[in-house]
Amino acid sequence: MLLSIIRKNDKLAAKRNPSFERNRFAKFIIYFMVAFWAAYLIFIGITLALGLKEGIQNMEAYHVFNQFIIYLLFADFLLRFMGQPATSQEIKPYLLFPIKKNKLIDTFLLQSGLSIFNLFWFFLVLPFAVITIPETYGFWGVILYLFGMWLLFIMNNYWYQICKTLLRQKTIYLLLPAAVYGSILAVDLLPKTNYFGRFTMNLGEGFIQGNIIAFIGVIAVILLLFIINRYMQIYLMYKELGKVEDSNIKRVSQFKFLDRYGEVGEFMRLELKLCLRNKAVKHQVRMGFIIMLTFSFVLAFTDVYNGTGMSRFICIYNYAILSVMTLGQIMSFEGNYIDGLLCRRTSIFNLLLAKFYVNCFILLIPFAFMMIPVYKGKIDLLMAFAYMLFTAGVVFALLMQYAVYNKKTIALNATIMRSNRGSSFFQTIVICCALFLPIIFNSLLSSLFSDETTYIIMLITGALFILAHRIWIKNIYTRMMARKFENLEGFRETR
Amino acid sequence: MDINIKNLVKDFGSKRAVDIDRYTVKSGEMIGLVGNNGAGKTTLFRLILDLLKRDEGDITIGEWSVNETELWKNYTGTFIDDSFLIDYLTPEEFFYFVGKMYNISKSSIDEKLEKFTRFMNDEVMDTKKLIRNFSAGNKQKIGIIAAMLHDPKLLILDEPFNFLDPTSQSVIKHMLKDYNEKTGATIIISSHNLNHTVDICKRIALLEHGKIIRDIDNSDYSAGKELEDYFEVKE
Numbered sequence: 001m002l003l004s005i006i007r008k009n010d011k012l013a014a015k016r017n018p019s020f021e022r023n024r025f026a027k028f029i030i031y032f033m034v035a036f037w038a039a040y041l042i043f044i045g046i047t048l049a050l051g052l053k054e055g056i057q058n059m060e061a062y063h064v065f066n067q068f069i070i071y072l073l074f075a076d077f078l079l080r081f082m083g084q085p086a087t088s089q090e091i092k093p094y095l096l097f098p099i100k101k102n103k104l105i106d107t108f109l110l111q112s113g114l115s116i117f118n119l120f121w122f123f124l125v126l127p128f129a130v131i132t133i134p135e136t137y138g139f140w141g142v143i144l145y146l147f148g149m150w151l152l153f154i155m156n157n158y159w160y161q162i163c164k165t166l167l168r169q170k171t172i173y174l175l176l177p178a179a180v181y182g183s184i185l186a187v188d189l190l191p192k193t194n195y196f197g198r199f200t201m202n203l204g205e206g207f208i209q210g211n212i213i214a215f216i217g218v219i220a221v222i223l224l225l226f227i228i229n230r231y232m233q234i235y236l237m238y239k240e241l242g243k244v245e246d247s248n249i250k251r252v253s254q255f256k257f258l259d260r261y262g263e264v265g266e267f268m269r270l271e272l273k274l275c276l277r278n279k280a281v282k283h284q285v286r287m288g289f290i291i292m293l294t295f296s297f298v299l300a301f302t303d304v305y306n307g308t309g310m311s312r313f314i315c316i317y318n319y320a321i322l323s324v325m326t327l328g329q330i331m332s333f334e335g336n337y338i339d340g341l342l343c344r345r346t347s348i349f350n351l352l353l354a355k356f357y358v359n360c361f362i363l364l365i366p367f368a369f370m371m372i373p374v375y376k377g378k379i380d381l382l383m384a385f386a387y388m389l390f391t392a393g394v395v396f397a398l399l400m401q402y403a404v405y406n407k408k409t410i411a412l413n414a415t416i417m418r419s420n421r422g423s424s425f426f427q428t429i430v431i432c433c434a435l436f437l438p439i440i441f442n443s444l445l446s447s448l449f450s451d452e453t454t455y456i457i458m459l460i461t462g463a464l465f466i467l468a469h470r471i472w473i474k475n476i477y478t479r480m481m482a483r484k485f486e487n488l489e490g491f492r493e494t495r
Numbered sequence: 496m497d498i499n500i501k502n503l504v505k506d507f508g509s510k511r512a513v514d515i516d517r518y519t520v521k522s523g524e525m526i527g528l529v530g531n532n533g534a535g536k537t538t539l540f541r542l543i544l545d546l547l548k549r550d551e552g553d554i555t556i557g558e559w560s561v562n563e564t565e566l567w568k569n570y571t572g573t574f575i576d577d578s579f580l581i582d583y584l585t586p587e588e589f590f591y592f593v594g595k596m597y598n599i600s601k602s603s604i605d606e607k608l609e610k611f612t613r614f615m616n617d618e619v620m621d622t623k624k625l626i627r628n629f630s631a632g633n634k635q636k637i638g639i640i641a642a643m644l645h646d647p648k649l650l651i652l653d654e655p656f657n658f659l660d661p662t663s664q665s666v667i668k669h670m671l672k673d674y675n676e677k678t679g680a681t682i683i684i685s686s687h688n689l690n691h692t693v694d695i696c697k698r699i700a701l702l703e704h705g706k707i708i709r710d711i712d713n714s715d716y717s718a719g720k721e722l723e724d725y726f727e728v729k730e
Contacts, residue, residue, distance in 0.1 A: 266595040270581065277583040277625065339546055340579035344596045345568040412583060413627075485548035495578070 393465025407490025
């Protein structure tokens with residue numbers, strides 16, 4: 001009874017998520033992505049099965065596959081961090097009902113074990129099993145193998161629950177999964193050992209053959225993890241309930257140098273604090289920086305992107321990636337306090353100016369990194385400079401158009417999956433234009449002029465847009481104000 | 496600062512949320528807006544502040560039509576709910592931020608904040624806490640103070656007594672009354688607390704189903720009986 005209520009509520013929560021319910025395009029994108037990944041995994045499953053059957057002579061394909069189960073479980077473990085909440089997070093709304101806490105925890109744990117998410121990797125495993133197992137062990141071999149694999153994913157779910165719950169208490173607990181997976185990898189890398197590979201190969205074989213010990217062994221581990229989870233959830237429940245996401249801040253940064261820039265400077269300061277103090281924003285900026293720095297390093301220190309076309313693409317992408325992540329959902333975070341901003345005169349205009357300046361300033365970082373490949377003679381200084389100005393002028397002008405149409409609030413401190421994200425049609429168009437228009441423009445110019453002329457034209461175009469930034473930002477602001485009520489309604493409904 | 500409302504209509508689907516033919520708030524008046532849940536109080540505030548599109552009618556604050564210019568914003572202070580707070584700032588940072596929006600220096604803000612010392616009760620300043628980590632009551636205090644920092648000529652507060660402890664309720668009552676008397680500012684508050692409203696507002700508008708059904712003179716602070724009868728408040 002309780003289990004069915006919780007399952008029903010879970011389904012309703014997903015179905016009634018504002019970004020899903022109100023946005024047909026987001027709905028389409030979500031279904032499309034699920035279908036894409038399902039098709040992709042099925043494709044890998046089939047290709048892998050056929051490839052291993054053909055390519056390996058002295059071993060069965062499933063023997064080879066089963067040696068890598070531990071890595072599949074690791075991938076599953078990581079994937080769960082994207083969206084699966086810890087049981088202790090979900091339990092809160094039910095605690096005041098006249099239900100025993102132990103029963104509630106058991107039910108939630110059971111629910112997470114029975115979750116359909118534990119079948120996600122079947123898109124890969126099922127086709128693989130259907131192609132490789134029946135020849136030797138027939139239909140029942142496939143069924144038993146799939147059942148065994150399902151048990152492994154349930155086991156992984158409870159292992160994840162332990163790690164996630166501990167991690168919510170203290171970051172130091174990251175050492176637990178790091179130690180476990182690190183040890184596995186270290187043992188696996190030792191020459192002529194392959195203990196884990198052999199173990200999982202035999203386990204898989206045991207499943208296929210219906211070896212009762214294999215199943216009982218996994219079920220015993222599931223029970224053990226379930227019990228550990230149970231005690232841990234009971235012990236940590238009250239800590240979780242009283243949890244404040246971020247307690248006192250240790251140091252209040254003032255960014256005093258921004259004082260001299262008046263109201264715009266104040267909004268620049270706000271922009272910096274937005275990035276530094278909110279989990280969702282911080283995560284996004286960090287990801288952008290990591291990607292940006294990775295490309296910069298790869299471009300600077302390796303020969304991977306040595307072709308002119310590829311260097312150009314990476315160079316432009318490198319400049320645009322962080323701003324695509326931030327300006328690509330411009331105003332979504334401000335949606336949380338947009339009413340307060342709108343009650344003060346011209347504050348939105350100054351906010352837009354501040355966003356432009358902060359993003360321009362950030363562009364200096366990839367530009368600095370570009371100096372290494374420039375020094376090594378891999379790319380022209382003129383190209384690096386021209387692309388930077390083109391990004392600041394044209395790409396930013398494009399991305400910021402989304403401020404006019406965006407009416408979706410993103411929670412400042414939610415995880416990616418729970419933060420009400422999801423692309424709108426216009427957002428997708430704007431991001432695609434921001435990423436590909438410079439390449440198309442560049443290619444077009446290159447086909448007509450020399451490289452140097454192309455860069456100069458891009459440089460001048462970018463510089464003109466930068467010089468005119470107050471005009472086009474004013475235009476965005478005016479159009480935003482014209483749609484103010486519609487956007488406000490959207491922001492409020494998605495809060 | 497006068498507020499003039501003419502033929503104001505706002506519908507949500509088939510439901511008429513606000514329907515006011517004519518209503519005028521004169522400069523320096525302190526008005527209490529009372530009504531049951533869903534009567535349209537917050538909607539009316541949002542319409543006055545141009546945060547919601549009206550279907551018909553006109554609203555002016557002072558000489559300005561609210562949807563034609565933003566000049567009235569310089570003289571208006573308001574706090575409706577948490578969406579008026581930037582919750583990843585500390586209270587001090589938020590107050591300075593608000594100050595900057597009205598060209599008020601940090602030192603002036605510090606001076607102005609001294610007036611609110613009793614209201615803050617040592618729980619708001621110097622805590623190094625972000626606004627989102629404060630209790631609902633303290634968030635309410637931060638919002639009200641931020642709305643009053645620039646000495647607005649028009650102050651609009653939605654449910655200012657909500658979440659506040661009894662002492663703070665008493666302090667805010669006196670604070671608002673004093674502010675109205677000393678500065679001559681127009682103040683509009685909405686509240687479910689009839690006693691507090693009657694204690695401080697000389698005029699009370701009773702809103703039901705979006706209509707102002709009674710405009711009660713409370714200059715002798717005697718509207719309590721009429722309101723209690725209307726809301727059927729019984730011992």
